[in-house]
Amino acid sequence: MRKAVWSAIYLLFILAPLLALLTGALPPSRDFWTEFSVALGYSGLAMMGLQFGLTARFRYVTDPWGEDVIYHFHRRISLIAVGLVVVHPLILIAAGSEKLAPPESLRDVPAGAVFAVISIGSLITLVIMALWRTRLKISYEFWHIAHIVLAVVAVGGGLLHMIGWGFYLADPWKRALWIGMTIFWIALLLYVRLVKPLFMLRRPYRVAEVRKERGDTTTLVMRPDGHAGWRFRPGQFGWLTLWGSPFKITGHPFSFSSSAEVDDGRVEMTIRNLGDFTSAIAKVPVGRRVYLDGPYGAFTIGNPADMHVLIAGGIGITPMVSMIRTLADRGDKRPLILLYGSKDWESVTFREELEALQKRIDLTVVHVLSQPPEGWTGERGYIGAEVFKRHLPPGYADHEYFICGPNVMMDAIEAALGEMKVPLSKYHSERYSFV
């Protein structure tokens, strides 16, 4: 229901500013292609502005979907918006509009056209950097700052282009509406990047322990410094800013791995060395001041279910361990099955901890190894429909499923669950590489 409401609000935000142009006194009518092109330009800018709202980490907006899906949607809808914006001058060119006739000299180029070029130029740069960041070997931190700056230039340039051309926005009320809307979107950005960090600055955490885990993985134990901290639900995540101040623009999202039932505000994050920013985690000194923005995420237990089935691939185990620890602390009696895919036996993160948890809770752990050791009698290869059928009791549609792991695994498992007629409402998935 909330999804439908948000989808409707989203559409309203895109279409209402366009349809508002048709109210009140109207300028003289023009040909179809000119008007169509202009409508696409206005809609494209409204869609681009909305991206500031989508990525502002408002729990109320993101919770029904999950943050990973919000970012996926952001990428898709942004490409469509950029497509509309790029197509709109092309329509004018194809229609032979005199608007685009080259001026006598560069001095005669109207300001509206200059802003159009700036806006579209920054948009195209932004898209190239977003789609091929890794191929272009651009660091995540630099990309993140550039992405924000280019987005503001693109939206600001688009607005100035519209005001420069006048026509519809010659009407002061309509001009005020579009200027107000753009200011609102940029204010959202300032809220996320300046106001929220101010609050975080007053609520720092300190690293209390750095624990080495199997599989080139490290757990950071963090305690609130001078405040009570906050409670999270198992399976949720936070944005961790490790070096410098919370104003540093790039936080990194990590799941909490500790039990949600601890009452001293302590939180743990378990982070695998993937060769990037994460390679520095093992070297973090105890006592280091860090900043946490959270908790976020809809990937959490709490719905009625006869049993929980947790499916983890690699470091996707972290939210699952948080759930298992929490259920154990709550004394939950329901059966719990963990299907856990790893590379080899030595790199199974939380291996001993899971064995200990089996003594406290009705937990069955099925390890699936892609490179099993000699004499391994357990499951081999990757988790798929066959593994499900061997280990899950029937009544597949009554269990509650949680899946977290690499994209390839998620796609295969979601397809298998679909074949097993498990309704969408019964499984929750989180892709940990969503940014």
Next chain:
Amino acid sequence: MRRLFADRLALATGIIVVVVSIAFAFWRAAGA
């Protein structure tokens, strides 16, 4: 699966925007 829903919502939004833009242009070109 939820990503599939997001894909469809994005595509539907794009189609609705284009259709509304066409209606807008017809309305204006007709002298409204």
